[in-house]
Amino acid sequence: MSTAMMTMRRAAALGARHILASSSSRVVPIRHMSADVGAAMEKIRAAGLLKTQGLIAGRWVDAYDGKTIEVENPATGEVLASVSCMGSRETSDAIASAHSTFYSWSKLTANERSKALRKWYDLIIAHKEELALLMTLEQGKPMKEALGEVNYGASFLEYFAEEAKRIYGDIIPPTLSDRRLLVLKQPVGVVGAITPWNFPLAMITRKVGPALACGCTVVVKPSEFTPLTALAAADLALQAGIPAGALNVVMGNAPEIGDALLQSTQVRKITFTGSTAVGKKLMAGSADTVKKVSLELGGNAPCIVFDDADIDVAVKGSLAAKFRNSGQTCVCANRILVQEGIYEKFASAFIKAVQSLQVGNGLEETTSQGPLINEAAVQKVEKFINDATSKGANVMVGGKRHSLGMTFYEPTVVGNVSNDMLLFREEVFGPVAPLIPFKTEEEAIHLANDTNAGLAAYIFTNSIPRSWRVSESLEYGLVGVNEGIISTEVAPFGGVKQSGLGREGSKYGVDEYLELKYICMGNMS
Numbered sequence: 001m002s003t004a005m006m007t008m009r010r011a012a013a014l015g016a017r018h019i020l021a022s023s024s025s026r027v028v029p030i031r032h033m034s035a036d037v038g039a040a041m042e043k044i045r046a047a048g049l050l051k052t053q054g055l056i057a058g059r060w061v062d063a064y065d066g067k068t069i070e071v072e073n074p075a076t077g078e079v080l081a082s083v084s085c086m087g088s089r090e091t092s093d094a095i096a097s098a099h100s101t102f103y104s105w106s107k108l109t110a111n112e113r114s115k116a117l118r119k120w121y122d123l124i125i126a127h128k129e130e131l132a133l134l135m136t137l138e139q140g141k142p143m144k145e146a147l148g149e150v151n152y153g154a155s156f157l158e159y160f161a162e163e164a165k166r167i168y169g170d171i172i173p174p175t176l177s178d179r180r181l182l183v184l185k186q187p188v189g190v191v192g193a194i195t196p197w198n199f200p201l202a203m204i205t206r207k208v209g210p211a212l213a214c215g216c217t218v219v220v221k222p223s224e225f226t227p228l229t230a231l232a233a234a235d236l237a238l239q240a241g242i243p244a245g246a247l248n249v250v251m252g253n254a255p256e257i258g259d260a261l262l263q264s265t266q267v268r269k270i271t272f273t274g275s276t277a278v279g280k281k282l283m284a285g286s287a288d289t290v291k292k293v294s295l296e297l298g299g300n301a302p303c304i305v306f307d308d309a310d311i312d313v314a315v316k317g318s319l320a321a322k323f324r325n326s327g328q329t330c331v332c333a334n335r336i337l338v339q340e341g342i343y344e345k346f347a348s349a350f351i352k353a354v355q356s357l358q359v360g361n362g363l364e365e366t367t368s369q370g371p372l373i374n375e376a377a378v379q380k381v382e383k384f385i386n387d388a389t390s391k392g393a394n395v396m397v398g399g400k401r402h403s404l405g406m407t408f409y410e411p412t413v414v415g416n417v418s419n420d421m422l423l424f425r426e427e428v429f430g431p432v433a434p435l436i437p438f439k440t441e442e443e444a445i446h447l448a449n450d451t452n453a454g455l456a457a458y459i460f461t462n463s464i465p466r467s468w469r470v471s472e473s474l475e476y477g478l479v480g481v482n483e484g485i486i487s488t489e490v491a492p493f494g495g496v497k498q499s500g501l502g503r504e505g506s507k508y509g510v511d512e513y514l515e516l517k518y519i520c521m522g523n524m525s
Helices: 003-012 035-046 088-105 110-126 128-139 143-166 202-214 227-239 254-263 276-285 311-327 340-355 375-390 441-449 464-473 506-513
Strands: 054-056 059-061 068-072 079-084 170-172 180-187 190-194 217-221 247-249 267-273 292-296 301-305 333-339 394-397 412-415 432-438 456-460 478-481 514-521
Touching (some): 088 247, 088 254, 143 202, 190 254, 202 217, 202 227, 227 247, 254 276, 267 276, 276 292, 311 340, 311 456, 333 340, 340 432, 432 441, 456 464, 464 478, 506 514
Parallel strands (some): 190 217, 190 267, 267 292, 301 333
Antiparallel strands (some): 068 079, 170 180, 180 514
């Protein structure tokens, strides 16, 4: 087992599901579930979107050894389903299927690939409620956010269906009169896509959409925590006419799956969203076969509130940037830097807004904060809080497990945070907002850039010159000015420094799945 995959497995083991022997009924009977969960599962089942097997060469298949892995609802602890626990043999077959299908899929016209992607988009929108229910059940986010992710995830398919027809080459003026110099853009080949649990649909479509648009074929490994959304989306892809073998899904034994993807010479690209530690291992593991790699890794986003900011705008934007998905996103505001002249006023208004957040089961209409993904995530938050308070920080609101139990945690604000604390140095990935005072613009920029991460940053100011100065000085791939939600399919998403390589979304995201070929044609006079 490679070091890379051992690291992946340790990450996946944070709250790992039990691996079970094969059973005749793969989905836990509805009678064992609460009424709300049971009704939601029944609706998903009725739509034909409750899939529990892997997808290889257009066929739904069990793990070859019959093993399964449980998928739990983090809000209740109930087992939703048992899915195939696959490994190296299934992954090798998925790669072989993708490789053989590549030659036919890549030869289709761009218009034909575009139509299939557009149909996939249409089907996802038609089933957005069932997909959102599934996402809420296995990931925990509130239904409103889940519906938002379905729309966001589908938007990548719509966008790249259009971009498929705009992959242009080039003609270079020749250096000799009897020559013609051409540049073609061609698909890189089979893509291995490893996706996280926090956005179980959008992180797949943001990778698979451009890959298929370019003519690549894909083997997807979704998170063991949230495979059901991935499998439902894959089923809709088949219904849309994406051919058998163009999209394959395997899940289960992370080390074996990862090793198979890394070691295969038929896999020409790895795309990964997840932690920086695992990304580094995948990058190293791709070196032996010199694969193309794109990585969207961890963040440590600063949110800078200047004295001249509109308080209401700053509070609203900071709240959205911090507490979306209960703080479990790589672009969440991890450090809120507030200028001294506005610190007390902002802190008071921000705490009031945080206290209004409703914690609960994502199926409940009033819920704005769901559970954390597992017990290990809660323990990480507790570790960060304990570290901060032991070094002089004070909990202004929250700071403990929620009375609902399970993995619910109170939305928290911590004051007097300094740069020697874990809350400043590392990504908390939970509903904790550290407030850090600063004096000058120069100090704010220094504090913001004092990290190895460089994914997203946010600033709030009413000064146009300042917005330009600070935006250009921040060492981040994404910057939001007076806005806390900045992701969109039409803009490039990605980081600098140790937050990753490459970009996803937008016209720039297409290039990650293409190779350039130069053709010199002689004797053309």
